[in-house]
Amino acid sequence: MSHEFERVICNKSPLNIELVKTDPLQAIANVFESIDFDCLRTNLCRWFHAAIVNGNHVYEEDSHRTGLQVFFAELELLLEAFYVINRTPVLYTRDPYTDNETVKNRQLYLDKVYLLSSDQAENPHTVINAFFSRFSIVYIRRELRDWLQAGIDQEGCEQIKLNPIKVLLAYNDVECILEAAYHYNKRILKQAKEQGVAVTLRRNNTSKRRSYVDKHSDVIGYLYDTEQLEINDMIEAVKRLGCKEN
Numbered sequence: 001m002s003h004e005f006e007r008v009i010c011n012k013s014p015l016n017i018e019l020v021k022t023d024p025l026q027a028i029a030n031v032f033e034s035i036d037f038d039c040l041r042t043n044l045c046r047w048f049h050a051a052i053v054n055g056n057h058v059y060e061e062d063s064h065r066t067g068l069q070v071f072f073a074e075l076e077l078l079l080e081a082f083y084v085i086n087r088t089p090v091l092y093t094r095d096p097y098t099d100n101e102t103v104k105n106r107q108l109y110l111d112k113v114y115l116l117s118s119d120q121a122e123n124p125h126t127v128i129n130a131f132f133s134r135f136s137i138v139y140i141r142r143e144l145r146d147w148l149q150a151g152i153d154q155e156g157c158e159q160i161k162l163n164p165i166k167v168l169l170a171y172n173d174v175e176c177i178l179e180a181a182y183h184y185n186k187r188i189l190k191q192a193k194e195q196g197v198a199v200t201l202r203r204n205n206t207s208k209r210r211s212y213v214d215k216h217s218d219v220i221g222y223l224y225d226t227e228q229l230e231i232n233d234m235i236e237a238v239k240r241l242g243c244k245e246n
Contacts, residue, residue, distance in 0.1 A: 016176045024180035024187070025085070031173050032086050037112045041079070043170040048072045049151035050162045058146045071135065071143050075174070078131045080113045081124030082181060127186060132185045140178055144171065 019027035031040075051058075052065055059065045113121060120127050135143075151167040 003219070017172075017179065020176065020180040021183050025186035027180040028082050028177050029086050030084065031176055035173060037079075037083055040170070040173060041112075042176065043074075043166055044075075044079075046162055046168050047147070047151045047167050047180060050167075051147050054150065054153075056150040056153055058150045068143065068147060071140075074131055074134065075117055075178075077120070077127050078181060079174075079177065080116045081101075081120065081127040081163075082120055082177065084113060084116070084124045128181060128185050137182050142181070144175055144178070147171075192238070 007091070016030045019030070038233045051068060059068060115129065116124070148167065148171045151162065151171075152164045
């Protein structure tokens with residue numbers, strides 16, 4: 001009996017939230033596969049409306065309500081950006097923050113995209129980067145928790161009735177998307193930074209190599225293909241030939 005119980009426990013499928021660090025795009029894709037995008041958007045809109053009008057103490061202050069309104073408006077853009085990425089994966093075979101590669105021909109699926117501009121739809125990574133430049137992950141988590149409380153706690157609210165279970169399900173979906181989006185954006189920025197450093201190093205090495213070739217052009221130019229020879233190899237070669245360093 002105990003072995004059978006252990007087998008059942010081990011066969012539990014991983015939650016989407018468990019994938020946000022290791023495979024953020026797959027975590028987001030799983031959310032989009034589990035619910036229609038327009039349905040998700042509708043649930044979020046009703047949840048947002050309930051939090052604003054139900055008089056919950058979390059959003060009693062005008063500044064807090066304004067904060068949620070700004071956050072929700074930016075969240076809608078972020079969701080559409082990831083919807084485009086999920087529907088059009090071939091769009092992102094190039095570095096999203098540089099123009100190192102030519103953009104390939106592809107078909108954009110914009111059937112449920114209403115808020116992004118044409119430029120944002122072409123490069124949704126600008127939307128993602130802008131979102132996380134504006135909101136820290138700490139703020140995002142706190143705002144989500146307050147929003148959840150205001151959406152579930154509707155005691156005494158007559159303006160709107162919302163099933164708390166639907167609020168919780170919407171919360172789970174948007175939490176997963178935001179956590180995955182955060183880690184995805186970190187990964188993209190890290191890759192862009194590493195590529196930028198690599199380009200700088202290559203440029204510096206090229207500059208040093210050209211300078212060294214100019215000083216010892218009679219030796220290096222005669223014996224080596226300078227385009228293929230690294231600077232340290234050039235120095236060693238010149239030393240072996242008995243030339244003095246300048």
